[in-house]
Amino acid sequence: xxxxxxxxxxxxxxxxxxxxxxxxxxxxxxxxxxxxxxxxxxxxxxxxxxxxxxxxxxxxxxxxxxxxxxxxxxxxxxxxxxxxxxxxxxxxxxxxxxxxxxxxxxxxxxxxxxxxxxxxxxxxxxxxxxxxxxxxxxxxxxxxxxxxxxxxxxxxxxxxxxxxxxxxxxxxxxxxxxxxxxxxxxxxxxxxxxxxxxxxxxxxxxxxxxxxxxxxxxxxxxxxxxxxxxxxxxxxxxxxxxxxxxxxxxxxxxxxxxxxxxxxxxxxxxxxxxxxxxxxxxxxxxxxxxxxxxxxxxxxxxxxxxxxxxxxxxxxxxxxxxxxxxxxxxxxxxxxxxxxxxxxxxxxxxxxxxxxxxxxxxxxxxxxxxxxxxxxxxxxxxxxxxxxxxxxxxxxxxxxxxxxxx
Numbered sequence: 122x123x124x125x126x127x128x129x130x131x132x133x134x135x136x137x138x139x140x141x142x143x144x145x146x147x148x149x150x151x152x153x154x155x156x157x158x159x160x161x162x163x164x165x166x167x168x169x170x171x172x173x174x175x176x177x178x179x180x181x182x183x184x185x186x187x188x189x190x191x192x193x194x195x196x197x198x199x200x201x202x203x204x205x206x207x208x209x210x211x212x213x214x215x216x217x218x219x220x221x222x223x224x225x226x227x228x229x230x231x232x233x234x235x236x237x238x239x240x241x242x243x244x245x246x247x248x249x250x251x252x253x254x255x256x257x258x259x260x261x262x263x264x265x266x267x268x269x270x271x272x273x274x275x276x277x278x279x280x281x282x283x284x285x286x287x288x289x290x291x292x293x294x295x296x297x298x299x300x301x302x303x304x305x306x307x308x309x310x311x312x313x314x315x316x317x318x319x320x321x322x323x324x325x326x327x328x329x330x331x332x333x334x335x336x337x338x339x340x341x342x343x344x345x346x347x348x349x350x351x352x353x354x355x356x357x358x359x360x361x362x363x364x365x366x367x368x369x370x371x372x373x374x375x376x377x378x379x380x381x382x383x384x385x386x387x388x389x390x391x392x393x394x395x396x397x398x399x400x401x402x403x404x405x406x407x408x409x410x411x412x413x414x415x416x417x418x419x420x421x422x423x424x425x426x427x428x429x430x431x432x433x434x435x436x437x438x439x440x441x442x443x444x445x446x447x448x449x450x451x452x453x454x455x456x457x458x459x460x461x462x463x464x465x466x467x468x469x470x471x472x473x474x475x476x477x478x479x480x481x482x483x484x485x486x487x488x489x490x491x492x493x494x495x496x497x498x499x500x501x502x503x504x505x506x507x508x509x510x511x512x513x514x515x516x517x518x519x520x521x522x523x524x525x526x527x
Contacts, residue, residue, distance in 0.1 A: 143260050143321050144269045147253065148276030150317045154216060155277050157310035158242065159284030161226050161303055163386040164292070165235070166366040167373060168299045175232045177370060181490020183236050184364040185483040187243040193479045194247025199255065199472025203465060208256040209323040215249025216317055218242075220310035227303035251471035258459040258467050259324055264405065266459055270452040271401015275394050278448075282390035284309075289384060344470060348461035350519070352474050354413065355454050357512035359481040361505055362420060363489040365389065368427070368440055371498055375431035388437060389444035396448025404453045410516055416450035417513040424506035428499040439502075 169175040169183070198215065202208045222245060225238035254270075261269035284306075291302045369385045377384065404412060423442035426435045455471075462470030485508075492501045 140265055140269050140272055141260050141262075144257060144273060145276075146316065146320045147257060148273040150216065150313050150321070151253075151273060151277035152280035152283075153309045153313035153316065154219060155280030156284040156287065157223055157306045157308070157313065158219070159281045159386060159390075160288040160306035160309075161223065162366075163285035163288050163369065164299055164302065165226075165239070166369045169232055169235060170370075172299060173229070173232045173235060176494065178487075178490040178494045179232060180366055180370070181364070181486045181493070183232070183239055184366050185486030185490075187236075187239040190240060191243035191247035191250065191475075191479070193476050194244055195251040195475040195479075196469075196472035198248045199251030199468035199470070199475075202252040202255060202468035207323065208252040208259065208468065209317075209321060211252040212249045212256065213314065213318055215245045215247070215252070216314045218245030218248060220307070220314050221245075223303070223307045223310045227300050227307070229300075229303075247475075250475060251468050254455055254458075254471045255467040256321075256323065257455075259464070267404035267452070267456045268398070268402040270455045270459075271398040271404070274401065274448075274452040274455070275397040278390050278394035278397055280309075282387045282394060285384070285386040285390070289381060289387070340466065340469075343463055343466060344473075345461055348458070348470060351454065351457045351461055352477050354512070354516065355458075355474055356477045356481040357508070357515060358417075358450060358454070359478040360485050361417070361508035361512050362443075362446070363482075363485040363501075363505065365443075366486075367489055367493070367498075367501060368443065370493075371427055371431060371502075372433075372436050372440070374498060375433055375436050377433075385440055389440045389447075392441050392444030393447045396445055397452050400449045401452040401456070404456055409453060409457060412449055412453055413516050414513060416446050416453075417509050417516070419449065420446040421506050421509045421513070424502040424509060428502035428506065431498065 166180050166184075169180050170177065175183075198211050202211050205211075219242050222238050222242035225234060225241065229235040229238060257269055257273055258266065287305070288302050291305060292298070295301050365386060368389065372385045400412065419442050423439045423446060425439075426442065427439035429435050454474075458470050458474050459467060488504065489501045492504055
């Protein structure tokens with residue numbers, strides 16, 4: 122009878138038991154850039170509406186185009202990182218572009234310049250996103266991949282609530298001086314680039330033969346049906362969850378002072394940060410479909426609360442559930458892409474995943490802004506709940522497909 126306990130061997134004992142230091146460093150790189158970005162983004166919707174005179178539809182359009190641009194650019198940066206066999210240089214360039222965009226927000230006196238700054242910032246995010254995610258997958262041991270993505274996402278999200286918290290304090294200190302706060306945001310952006318440049322060493326990869334074009338038809342055929350199902354699910358999630366700018370506007374509509382607008386993203390991202398790593402680690406040993414269904418059920422609860430009332434109790438309940446949904450699903454989807462794509466096509470795989478999600482984001486944010494202007498805030502969040510319900514039904518009906526199982 123075979124023993125249930127295998128004898129020790131040198132290969133098993135050589136497996137790292139802890140997340141590599143480079144993953145932690147990449148997490149702190151994301152943390153610093155998110156402090157910089159969220160200091161601006163937590164105030165940007167109210168800044169556009171109250172100071173620059175933009176409509177809510179324009180806010181939705183700016184958010185949709187900016188985020189969609191970031192996600193579409195990831196296709197080309199991801200494919201280039203596969204062709205080149207290098208991830209870090211593209212990540213450095215993307216973070217650098219994001220840092221260079223920050224002074225433009227401080228100089229903005231019209232919605233046009235604010236839009237240009239937002240677009241440059243998101244192009245930088247698009248350039249760095251897929252290579253960085255592929256770099257995480259390259260560095261992390263397979264048995265710790267969920268925990269590694271969860272950790273990076275958690276540190277990223279710590280920055281996403283520290284940024285609004287700092288913005289809140291400075292707005293109170295400087296009597297709602299948006300431009301002064303935006304100037305301070307420049308500092309952590311450039312620190313992020315320096316940390317990545319000097320603190321992360323990319324692992325060497327051995328390439329057989331000459332570089333090949335990863336987006337040629339014969340290479341794309343190597344992306345399995347399991348991978349494309351993950352792409353479809355990711356797009357449905359994005360369609361159901363439009364820009365967080367609408368959370369800020371809903372709280373402001375309910376009476377939240379302008380200077381306190383960053384509290385919305387602080388609250389959401391605290392929950393996001395606290396839940397991302399535990400649920401990422403949980404995904405290393407739990408059925409993925411179950412976690413996706415849980416995440417969508419929680420998002421439906423958030424939409425219902427936000428649609429029901431703009432009273433502070435319902436708004437903060439919705440914001441909290443929204444953050445929990447993000448913590449459950451975002452690292453999980455990133456891990457599922459890594460699990461279903463060949464290692465040498467990971468950059469391309471993340472790129473196409475985000476291309477499809479980018480188109481969904483454009484539609485979702487523009488539709489949310491249009492519904493808000495025409496029918497009111499409640500209808501916007503009801504529409505989000507409907508799309509979430511459709512995504513949940515699709516996962517339940519396809520739950521036995523291998524793409525959604527370990």
